[in-house]
Amino acid sequence: MRDYEDFTETGFSEMEIEVLQEISNIGVGHAATALSQLLHRRVDMSIPYVEVVNYDKISERLIGSDEAIVSSVLVDTYSVDDPEKMLNFLLIFDDKSSKNVLSILRTGEPPQDLSELDEVSMSIIEETGNILLLHTISAINTFSGTKWFPSAPQQSIDMLGAIIDEIIGRDSGEHTKFLLVECDVFTDEETLKGMILIIPNEGALKLIMTKLYGEDFFEMME
Amino acid sequence: MTTLTARIGEIVVGRAPDELEALALGSCVAIALYDPVNKIGSLSHVLLPESSNYKVVDKAGKYADTAIPEAIRLTVAKGANRERLRAKIAGGAKMFEMTGVNRLTVDVGSRNVESVRRHLKENGIPIVADDTGQNFGRTVNFSLETAVLSIRMGARKQIKHI
Numbered sequence: 001m002r003d004y005e006d007f008t009e010t011g012f013s014e015m016e017i018e019v020l021q022e023i024s025n026i027g028v029g030h031a032a033t034a035l036s037q038l039l040h041r042r043v044d045m046s047i048p049y050v051e052v053v054n055y056d057k058i059s060e061r062l063i064g065s066d067e068a069i070v071s072s073v074l075v076d077t078y079s080v081d082d083p084e085k086m087l088n089f090l091l092i093f094d095d096k097s098s099k100n101v102l103s104i105l106r107t108g109e110p111p112q113d114l115s116e117l118d119e120v121s122m123s124i125i126e127e128t129g130n131i132l133l134l135h136t137i138s139a140i141n142t143f144s145g146t147k148w149f150p151s152a153p154q155q156s157i158d159m160l161g162a163i164i165d166e167i168i169g170r171d172s173g174e175h176t177k178f179l180l181v182e183c184d185v186f187t188d189e190e191t192l193k194g195m196i197l198i199i200p201n202e203g204a205l206k207l208i209m210t211k212l213y214g215e216d217f218f219e220m221m222e
Numbered sequence: 223m224t225t226l227t228a229r230i231g232e233i234v235v236g237r238a239p240d241e242l243e244a245l246a247l248g249s250c251v252a253i254a255l256y257d258p259v260n261k262i263g264s265l266s267h268v269l270l271p272e273s274s275n276y277k278v279v280d281k282a283g284k285y286a287d288t289a290i291p292e293a294i295r296l297t298v299a300k301g302a303n304r305e306r307l308r309a310k311i312a313g314g315a316k317m318f319e320m321t322g323v324n325r326l327t328v329d330v331g332s333r334n335v336e337s338v339r340r341h342l343k344e345n346g347i348p349i350v351a352d353d354t355g356q357n358f359g360r361t362v363n364f365s366l367e368t369a370v371l372s373i374r375m376g377a378r379k380q381i382k383h384i
Contacts, residue, residue: 056230059246066246067361069377074318115377154318158376161246162359165230166317169249169269169330 016205017179019144019212020198021050024181026143027136028196032185034135038128039104041187048183048196055168058180059160062195063094066161069114071098073129073155074167077137077148085204087148089136090167090197091129092160097192101128104187114157126155132194145211167199225363228252228267231284235264235296238366246376247313247360249331251286251338254310254364254371255293255347257302261366264297266290270330271337286337290345309347310371310384311338312362314354331355351384 028048036043051061059066072092079085093101095114102117103110105124111117117125130153137148156163179200185192225241226234230250234242238261244252247267256263266289270276273285282292298304314335335354342349351371353360359376373382 115379156317156357158248158317159246159359159361162248162315162376163317165246165248165250165269165359166315166330168230169334 016209017050019209020179020181020205021048023140023143023208024048024050024136024183024196024198027139028181028183030135030139031132031194031196034131035128035185035187035192038131039187041104044186045183046186048181051180051182053180055164058164058197061180062092062182063160067159068095069158070094070160070163071114071125071129071155071157072160072163073126073133073153075130075133075137075150075153077150079204079207080147080149082203082207085207086201087204088167088199088201089133090163090199091133092163092195092197093125093129094193094195097194098125098157100192101125117157122155122157125157126153129153129155133196136196140208144208146208167197226265228265228283230267230269231281233264233266233283233289233293233296235262235300236366237262237300240366242364242366243362244313245361247362248315248317249313249329249334251311251313251331251334251354252360252362252364253290253293253338253342254362255297255302255307256309256364256366256369257297257306258308258369259306260302261369262297262300262302263364263366263369264293264300265362265364266293268334268338271333286334287341290338290341290347294345294347307347309342309349310351310364310369311335311342311349312353312360312371312373312384314338315359316355316357317359353382353384 032043032045075089077087099110182195223239228234228244242265244267251268253266268286268289269284273279273288282288314331316331361374363372
């Protein structure tokens with residue numbers, strides 16, 4: 001049995017966390033299928049692991065260092081029914097995985113350094129991330145009956161800490177804890193490790209719960 | 223010599239030959255306040271522009287408007303002369319392009335920088351050097367001995383001294 005102590009500290013109920021874990025599982029499963037089609041190889045995935053991480057510990061938790069250079073793709077989604085509610089998806093490939101994506105999808109020498117990527121390589125990473133995230137989002141929509149509408153993907157290849165910084169700062173400084181959904185995706189020859197951070201704003205998770213369990217869910221819980 | 227690291231929302235204070243650092247600043251801003259004669263100074267790692275926009279204010283060092291008075295207080299308490307304090311600032315980048323996001327097309331980085339400048343001015347502290355904005359992460363190291371702020375630019379591997 002999972003220890004829920006950390007979760008209740010964040011103001012999320014056990015049931016909300018379980019729902020989040022379940023929709024992540026479905027979402028990332030679809031993403032792995034998409035990756036398999038894109039790469040033309042067998043892709044296995046681990047069961048997504050949902051965890052609550054304090055904002056100043058995210059980088060440490062993910063890669064072990066704030067200064068690690070990673071590639072990341074951010075897709076913001078907002079609810080068609082209520083644009084105030086947002087669910088943001090950040091996909092992170094560490095250094096090795098980023099290079100592996102490139103060596104699978106393009107010919108020629110793999111890049112030595114992520115800071116020296118040409119436009120084509122950057123765009124390959126961005127599109128791969130976008131495809132994975134869009135599948136995740138679409139699966140969540142199908143499963144829970146929500147309408148999360150994605151905006152255009154945004155890419156940043158930089159220090160992980162700096163990327164996380166911006167995510168924390170830009171939408172609500174009141175978040176001190178984040179829901180982290182981590183999933184490993186493996187291919188036959190090369191290993192890809194994709195990490196997906198899902199950041200719901202106030203009300204977003206509530207909307208999913210209402211869609212799944214009906215309007216009176218929160219009254220029933222009180 | 224000790225190197226003190228300011229994590230997000232923290233203020234570290236030291237005296238020469240200490241060095242103060244802040245890792246991987248994105249939209250965050252690092253404010254080095256120092257007294258060049260006594261060689262005493264502080265480094266604040268600010269995440270957000272104004273505390274008044276938030277219901278819960280957990281740490282003074284997290285917001286530009288509360289971090290600056292607090293940093294002044296701590297630096298003076300360590301032995302710096304209030305009248306001699308000056309500042310060097312870095313950070314406030316925009317890591318993502320943020321196109322097409324509905325009401326959130328706000329750029330936290332530039333709002334942070336703007337707020338830091340305004341609050342330093344209100345407190346009568348001159349900014350002697352800065353490196354802000356643009357679209358890359360920065361790691362900064364402030365030497366209290368030389369009062370030089372070294373900035374390492376994320377993926378680009380360049381180092382700049384201001």
